[in-house]
Amino acid sequence: MRLDFSVAVHSLLYLDQNRDRRIASRELAQSLSLNPVMIRNILSLLHKNGYVEGSVGKNGGYRLKKVLDQCNVGELYDLTIPPTISYARFITGDTKELDQSETGEISSNIKETLTDLFTLADEDYRQFYHQFTLADLKKDITNHGYFINKTRENKK
Amino acid sequence: MRLDFSVAVHSLLYLDQNRDRRIASRELAQSLSLNPVMIRNILSLLHKNGYVEGSVGKNGGYRLKKVLDQCNVGELYDLTIPPTISYARFITGDTKELDQSETGEISSNIKETLTDLFTLADEDYRQFYHQFTLADLKKDITNHGYFINKTRENKK
Numbered sequence: 538m539r540l541d542f543s544v545a546v547h548s549l550l551y552l553d554q555n556r557d558r559r560i561a562s563r564e565l566a567q568s569l570s571l572n573p574v575m576i577r578n579i580l581s582l583l584h585k586n587g588y589v590e591g592s593v594g595k596n597g598g599y600r601l602k603k604v605l606d607q608c609n610v611g612e613l614y615d616l617t618i619p620p621t622i623s624y625a626r627f628i629t630g631d632t633k634e635l636d637q638s639e640t641g642e643i644s645s646n647i648k649e650t651l652t653d654l655f656t657l658a659d660e661d662y663r664q665f666y667h668q669f670t671l672a673d674l675k676k677d678i679t680n681h682g683y684f685i686n687k688t689r690e691n692k693k
Numbered sequence: 694m695r696l697d698f699s700v701a702v703h704s705l706l707y708l709d710q711n712r713d714r715r716i717a718s719r720e721l722a723q724s725l726s727l728n729p730v731m732i733r734n735i736l737s738l739l740h741k742n743g744y745v746e747g748s749v750g751k752n753g754g755y756r757l758k759k760v761l762d763q764c765n766v767g768e769l770y771d772l773t774i775p776p777t778i779s780y781a782r783f784i785t786g787d788t789k790e791l792d793q794s795e796t797g798e799i800s801s802n803i804k805e806t807l808t809d810l811f812t813l814a815d816e817d818y819r820q821f822y823h824q825f826t827l828a829d830l831k832k833d834i835t836n837h838g839y840f841i842n843k844t845r846e847n848k849k
Binding site for chain 1: 695699702703706707710724725766798799800802803805806807809810811813814817818821822825830833834835837838840841844
């Protein structure tokens with residue numbers, strides 16, 4: 538899952554570097570050393586959401602429609618890694634109790650409580666990515682340490 | 694992995710509800726409907742880290758050593774879900790370039806940049822849990838909505 542996000546980011550940066558021409562999904566796949574099917578799925582998602590224009594197929598190819606500072610990193614994260622709808626498999630509870638009177642309340646309610654906790658933590662986590670655009674990401678690529686410094690500044 | 698955190702939280706709350714007696718890992722396992730081996734591994738971790746006292750074996754059992762507001766939810770999260778050391782498998786890059794002059798910089802450096810981004814996001818994520826103690830968690834169990842309200846207040 539998380540790879541989808543990295544692939545989207547990497548693809549958009551590659552298209553930005555090559556704004557003068559259309560890029561075929563095969564070229565992107567070779568450049569990222571990834572399966573062309575995966576690249577095509579992600580390009581299709583980016584296409585649907587207005588990040589790129591173009592088409593697949595012979596003589597096909599994609600071009601970036603936005604400038605980098607219009608591409609929010611958090612929006613790309615939300616697009617490629619949808620929020621987990623259910624945390625049920627991480628959560629204990631809902632069990633037959635040995636002694637309902639003593640322990641019933643924890644087991645019956647811990648699922649809702651932990652779901653809230655994980656959901657709120659996940660919202661907070663996504664908010665972190667929304668601070669940045671691909672222009673920031675590119676700054677860090679050309680001048681490594683930019684993210685670390687910017688995050689520390691924001692915390693002051 | 695995330696289940697370990699839920700099991701630790703659930704176990705400590707169960708021990709808190711039963712402070713008057715030692716709880717055998719088998720009883721906990723039955724109450725949480727989980728494999729006793731998993732419970733024992735987590736109790737052993739909690740024992741090593743000073744949350745519980747007691748022993749395994751016949752006539753063994755555990756007792757909570759702390760009060761709930763001494764048990765930080767973030768510390769339990771860090772203990773049961775260690776930080777991901779490498780995000781390498783989520784990251785593209787480090788590839789043979791078609792055209793080094795044009796695209797070399799992105800592919801050679803994107804790994805470091807995304808590692809920083811994921812690491813900083815993960816630190817931020819963990820910080821979220823550190824706001825709370827098990828006393829808060831218990832408040833949400835008895836009065837559901839406490840976490841949502843508290844998080845919204847903190848954001849104001």
